Amino acid sequence: MQTIFFENTPRIIATGTIAGPKECAGVVGKCVDKTLTDDMFGESTYEKAECKMLSYAITKAIENAGEEQSNIDMLISGDLLNQIISASFAARDFDFPFLGVYGACSTLAESYAIAAALLNAGYYKKIVAATGSHFSSAERQYRYPLELGNTRPPQSQWTVTGAGGAVIASEGSPTAITSATFGKVVDFGITDVNNMGAAMAPAAADTILAHLKETGRNADYYDLIITGDLGALGSRILKDLVWEKGVDIQNNHVDCGEIIYKVIEDEFQGGSGAGCSAVVFNSYIYEKLKRRELNRVLLAATGALLSTVSSGQGESIPCICHAVAIENL
Amino acid sequence: MQTIFFENTPRIIATGTIAGPKECAGVVGKCVDKTLTDDMFGESTYEKAECKMLSYAITKAIENAGEEQSNIDMLISGDLLNQIISASFAARDFDFPFLGVYGACSTLAESYAIAAALLNAGYYKKIVAATGSHFSSAERQYRYPLELGNTRPPQSQWTVTGAGGAVIASEGSPTAITSATFGKVVDFGITDVNNMGAAMAPAAADTILAHLKETGRNADYYDLIITGDLGALGSRILKDLVWEKGVDIQNNHVDCGEIIYKVIEDEFQGGSGAGCSAVVFNSYIYEKLKRRELNRVLLAATGALLSTVSSGQGESIPCICHAVAIENL
Numbered sequence: 001m002q003t004i005f006f007e008n009t010p011r012i013i014a015t016g017t018i019a020g021p022k023e024c025a026g027v028v029g030k031c032v033d034k035t036l037t038d039d040m041f042g043e044s045t046y047e048k049a050e051c052k053m054l055s056y057a058i059t060k061a062i063e064n065a066g067e068e069q070s071n072i073d074m075l076i077s078g079d080l081l082n083q084i085i086s087a088s089f090a091a092r093d094f095d096f097p098f099l100g101v102y103g104a105c106s107t108l109a110e111s112y113a114i115a116a117a118l119l120n121a122g123y124y125k126k127i128v129a130a131t132g133s134h135f136s137s138a139e140r141q142y143r144y145p146l147e148l149g150n151t152r153p154p155q156s157q158w159t160v161t162g163a164g165g166a167v168i169a170s171e172g173s174p175t176a177i178t179s180a181t182f183g184k185v186v187d188f189g190i191t192d193v194n195n196m197g198a199a200m201a202p203a204a205a206d207t208i209l210a211h212l213k214e215t216g217r218n219a220d221y222y223d224l225i226i227t228g229d230l231g232a233l234g235s236r237i238l239k240d241l242v243w244e245k246g247v248d249i250q251n252n253h254v255d256c257g258e259i260i261y262k263v264i265e266d267e268f269q270g271g272s273g274a275g276c277s278a279v280v281f282n283s284y285i286y287e288k289l290k291r292r293e294l295n296r297v298l299l300a301a302t303g304a305l306l307s308t309v310s311s312g313q314g315e316s317i318p319c320i321c322h323a324v325a326i327e328n329l
Numbered sequence: 330m331q332t333i334f335f336e337n338t339p340r341i342i343a344t345g346t347i348a349g350p351k352e353c354a355g356v357v358g359k360c361v362d363k364t365l366t367d368d369m370f371g372e373s374t375y376e377k378a379e380c381k382m383l384s385y386a387i388t389k390a391i392e393n394a395g396e397e398q399s400n401i402d403m404l405i406s407g408d409l410l411n412q413i414i415s416a417s418f419a420a421r422d423f424d425f426p427f428l429g430v431y432g433a434c435s436t437l438a439e440s441y442a443i444a445a446a447l448l449n450a451g452y453y454k455k456i457v458a459a460t461g462s463h464f465s466s467a468e469r470q471y472r473y474p475l476e477l478g479n480t481r482p483p484q485s486q487w488t489v490t491g492a493g494g495a496v497i498a499s500e501g502s503p504t505a506i507t508s509a510t511f512g513k514v515v516d517f518g519i520t521d522v523n524n525m526g527a528a529m530a531p532a533a534a535d536t537i538l539a540h541l542k543e544t545g546r547n548a549d550y551y552d553l554i555i556t557g558d559l560g561a562l563g564s565r566i567l568k569d570l571v572w573e574k575g576v577d578i579q580n581n582h583v584d585c586g587e588i589i590y591k592v593i594e595d596e597f598q599g600g601s602g603a604g605c606s607a608v609v610f611n612s613y614i615y616e617k618l619k620r621r622e623l624n625r626v627l628l629a630a631t632g633a634l635l636s637t638v639s640s641g642q643g644e645s646i647p648c649i650c651h652a653v654a655i656e657n658l
Contacts, residue, residue, distance in 0.1 A: 047638055117447060
């Protein structure tokens with residue numbers, strides 16, 4: 001069994017989000033707590049801006065929950081930067097324990113799953129789980145210096161500049177995390193680092209199928225099965241892969257990367273990065289859960305577990321997907 | 330409360346370890362499952378060798394537990410490489426879910442704490458937690474290419490080439506994980522990346538003091554309070570820091586980095602790296618627990634949460650320490 005069940009139904013009591021001007025130009029942006037006009041956020045480097053965004057999202061989530069920082073038991077966070085420095089340096093701002101995790105762009109779902117597991121067991125009362133990413137820090141770490149002005153291939157995605165997180169607590173909201181399915185590492189041999197959607201789609205299919213089988217649910221149990229950053233191409237591949245296994249998610253699947261940008265064509269396949277699901281879920285989707293326009297959501301965030309070193313050494317891209325079931329009770 | 334208690338006392342039922350020739354020359358080496366004669370382990374790169382060591386440790390721990398891989402519920406792992414590629418690529422070899430974590434050299438204790446929390450709650454029955462590091466991959470990632478032949482400063486440590494892990498299960502051995510104390514990020518403003526011991530000692534002191542206070546225990550409750558890789562200098566600083574708070578660990582504290590190498594002077598302050606506590610705890614210390622030469626051990630592993638980017642941008646070194654109480658019941 002990859003799935004664990006949370007009988008004490010830990011609740012997402014509030015979220016906090018921040019994103020760049022490009023990310024906030026679309027429908028998602030209307031629900032974001034703070035829109036940056038300058039993606040440097042007053043800092044001298046992209047990395048420091050990314051860390052400051054994450055710190056903002058954590059602080060804002062606690063504030064939106066009407067909580068004091070002294071009531072928070074733990075921060076669970078990670079990010080895409082080497083040695084997850086955004087998370088570690090953001091954690092320095094807070095006087096509660098820190099659990100560093102890494103799941104690339106699946107980090108949000110991974111953090112929520114661990115938070116829910118710890119809360120459900122009664123170890124803690126209130127945990128903040130958050131993540132983020134920054135287009136410019138990701139580009140220069142994973143790809144090329146922006147100054148080179150490289151042409152982007154049509155299958156590429158655009159790393160989201162933004163951060164988001166939530167206060168998850170043992171009670172205090174109708175929106176509960178009812179189960180989590182931890183993913184296995186899946187590697188279909190894709191080596192094109194510009195085609196993350198294709199690399200990650202099999203991992204998403206693997207975890208979603210395991211989740212449905214182990215919970216005994218049909219795909220239409222969920223109002224929405226939302227992936228993190230497969231993008232337009234990856235999303236189509238996912239639908240095909242699960243269709244081959246007899247599961248139809250044509251009508252209730254959407255990808256955070258597909259909906260974050262206003263004019264998706266400009267960003268080719270859409271948004272990506274740990275911040276993608278962090279911003280979209282914690283603003284737009286959580287708003288819909290609060291308004292009961294959505295009541296049952298499966299958040300299945302995927303991560304590509306490569307590095308520039310592994311790619312340089314000719315390795316393919318191992319991927320993972322962690323899923324959390326979020327339901328209004 | 331930073332500490333959580335495991336009333337169902339999850340057990341460390343078996344360990345698996347592997348280390349390089351230098352690491353196995355001393356007293357610790359006698360207890361290691363496999364000693365490498367060549368630290369490339371038959372691979373073409375240091376990173377691939379590191380990943381292969383980690384995969385070996387996981388496989389060996391499962392074998393030593395007399396278990397089939399199909400009975401393992403989850404792997405919890407992380408490492409020092411960018412995007413924890415050793416852990417992610419090792420996880421590709423196994424058909425169970427993977428939870429990626431990052432706590433730098435505190436990763437072993439962090440993994441054990443999460444594993445114990447998940448087992449204690451009854452979510453799973455058997456979890457493998459493991460980590461490792463490689464001198465040569467760490468040197469070239471964090472410092473300089475080995476080919477430069479840089480002189481090492483006297484306060485520096487030597488990254489351990491090795492990996493270790495354990496099968497932690499709901500039952501099956503007298504050796505239990507009885508509680509875990511998750512650490513806060515502590516930053517005393519140290520910027521010297523060659524002086525990790527001094528940077529990390531305050532984090533170790535913070536977590537050890539919190540653990541003793543929250544469990545209501547005196548330091549002498551433990552036969553051994555073992556840190557991960559403070560080294561000789563960091564260990565002395567830790568003893569002083571807790572002494573100032575009225576806690577005496579002069580007689581029952583030892584550091585894994587201090588005991589791994591045969592002739593400590595050659596390696597200046599001793600061993601470091603995620604593999605340091607992974608190898609020492611899972612071989613030498615676990616053997617002593619099995620033989621009941623030790624019965625109560627507090628494993629308090631520290632991590633320096635920096636990256637080359639954060640150092641290059643003038644940041645100091647935030648550190649963390651996670652502790653797990655391991656007792657023969």
